[in-house]
Amino acid sequence: MLEQRCFIASAPAARALLAALLTAVMLSAACNAPRLPGFGGRDSRNEGGNNGPTEPQGPIVETVLTGLSNPRGVAVLPDGSIMVAEAGSGYNAVDPQEWTGRLSHFQDTNRDGDFEDEGELTIWFRHLPTYNALQEYSTWRDEVSGPGDLLRHSDGHLYLSVDGGHDRIGLYEISPYKRIGRNLSARGNMNGLAFSRDHAQIYLAESTANALSVVNIADAAHRKVAQFGALASGQQSVPAGVAVDPRNGDLLVALFSGALVIEGEKLPVITGDSAVVRVDPDTGAITDAVLGLTTAIDVAVDSEGNIYVVEMCSGHADLIEPSHDLFDPDQTPLHGGYLRYSGRVTVFPPPAAADAPPHQADVDATVLAEALDMPTNITLAPDGSLYVSTGQGTPNRPIPGPDGPTTIVGEVIRITLPDVNSR
Numbered sequence: 001m002l003e004q005r006c007f008i009a010s011a012p013a014a015r016a017l018l019a020a021l022l023t024a025v026m027l028s029a030a031c032n033a034p035r036l037p038g039f040g041g042r043d044s045r046n047e048g049g050n051n052g053p054t055e056p057q058g059p060i061v062e063t064v065l066t067g068l069s070n071p072r073g074v075a076v077l078p079d080g081s082i083m084v085a086e087a088g089s090g091y092n093a094v095d096p097q098e099w100t101g102r103l104s105h106f107q108d109t110n111r112d113g114d115f116e117d118e119g120e121l122t123i124w125f126r127h128l129p130t131y132n133a134l135q136e137y138s139t140w141r142d143e144v145s146g147p148g149d150l151l152r153h154s155d156g157h158l159y160l161s162v163d164g165g166h167d168r169i170g171l172y173e174i175s176p177y178k179r180i181g182r183n184l185s186a187r188g189n190m191n192g193l194a195f196s197r198d199h200a201q202i203y204l205a206e207s208t209a210n211a212l213s214v215v216n217i218a219d220a221a222h223r224k225v226a227q228f229g230a231l232a233s234g235q236q237s238v239p240a241g242v243a244v245d246p247r248n249g250d251l252l253v254a255l256f257s258g259a260l261v262i263e264g265e266k267l268p269v270i271t272g273d274s275a276v277v278r279v280d281p282d283t284g285a286i287t288d289a290v291l292g293l294t295t296a297i298d299v300a301v302d303s304e305g306n307i308y309v310v311e312m313c314s315g316h317a318d319l320i321e322p323s324h325d326l327f328d329p330d331q332t333p334l335h336g337g338y339l340r341y342s343g344r345v346t347v348f349p350p351p352a353a354a355d356a357p358p359h360q361a362d363v364d365a366t367v368l369a370e371a372l373d374m375p376t377n378i379t380l381a382p383d384g385s386l387y388v389s390t391g392q393g394t395p396n397r398p399i400p401g402p403d404g405p406t407t408i409v410g411e412v413i414r415i416t417l418p419d420v421n422s423r
């Protein structure tokens with residue numbers, strides 16, 4: 001209780017600071033059009049023989065799905081349709097029929113560019129586990145878990161990680177005929193998944209265990225690849241996302257960074273302590289790839305070695321009591337632990353040499369999208385576009401938004417890069 005009182009006493013000052021920070025974030029979002037300085041050297045090339053100066057072209061950011069409940073992993077199918085895992089509402093009902101985790105298929109059958117017209121949604125599974133860490137683990141943060149990352153194998157099978165809390169953890173194999181088959185791993189929660197280049201194995205970012213493991217699809221044999229130590233302030237590393245560098249098979253892992261309690265104050269986010277590291281899949285050797293990040297939660301790598309990073313938020317705000325009613329639509333708008341609308345997607349070039357120093361986020365980041373509301377997952381589609389899931393937290397809960405009070409809405413955005421547009 002002492003800890004709680006300490007936090008509440010310091011809350012007004014923290015709120016004022018965070019309000020200022022939020023304003024700064026919003027202003028910078030309004031003033032800075034999406035930009036790609038020097039990304040891949042393509043901006044300045046201006047091929048095509050246009051007369052006169054050409055406007056530097058930024059990425060196109062579109063909302064392709066809205067009204068979801070904690071969208072997480074997205075898998076893009078060869079026909080351009082997408083499968084989306086949703087962690088659900090977080091309401092951990094006694095009756096499994098009331099669980100709201102889902103796996104759904106979205107097809108743009110009328111080809112108007114979105115997946116929101118009649119008949120474009122087919123729900124494959126609608127009662128998968130869901131819970132909120134605020135209630136289960138008293139984290140003082142609005143944090144929903146359930147179905148998590150999703151991969152589509154070249155043979156058509158899907159692999160879905162599920163964190164439904166105690167005894168409801170799995171990496172499930174799902175046939176193209178909508179049958180849930182084997183559970184390949186139930187050792188601990190798996191926030192991020194990535195195939196090995198030959199699709200024979202799946203790498204697992206095991207956030208609670210602070211480990212990176214690999215599981216063979218054929219026989220479900222499990223092997224730990226790396227164990228991550230503490231980050232700069234002594235907090236746990238919390239690996240949240242993993243990607244395979246298609247050029248050499250290296251693993252890129254997003255280390256989200258764990259919470260700290262300093263002098264009784266709960267600090268869910270230590271700004272700048274999050275990182276992306278490169279892991280040798282054979283030796284487990286770990287080297288820093290990008291430093292100075294905040295809440296790096298997922299990562300992707302393209303065929304040229306460019307590293308795409310999702311940061312969930314830029315700080316913490318309005319921690320909430322475990323007794324807070326997340327489902328009361330008349331609650332005062334509160335951030336709920338993490339600063340809303342402060343997430344972003346950035347890209348970093350491949351290292352110039354094997355022994356090049358790591359990138360520094362404040363210097364080397366090219367921003368592709370910012371002021372996002374709590375993004376969690378990124379998927380690099382075969383056509384080079386990026387699908388990012390946003391809106392982590394209890395769906396419909398009142399929160400402060402960029403234009404005043406709003407509510408949490410799960411969405412999937414698509415980021416189309418300039419070099420992709422001109423292909």
Ligand SMILES: [Ca+2]
Nearest residue numbers: 108112114117
């Ligand atoms: Ca459509």
Ligand SMILES: [Ca+2]
Nearest residue numbers: 112114116117
């Ligand atoms: Ca439409």
Ligand SMILES: [Ca+2]
Nearest residue numbers: 149192193298
């Ligand atoms: Ca992922």
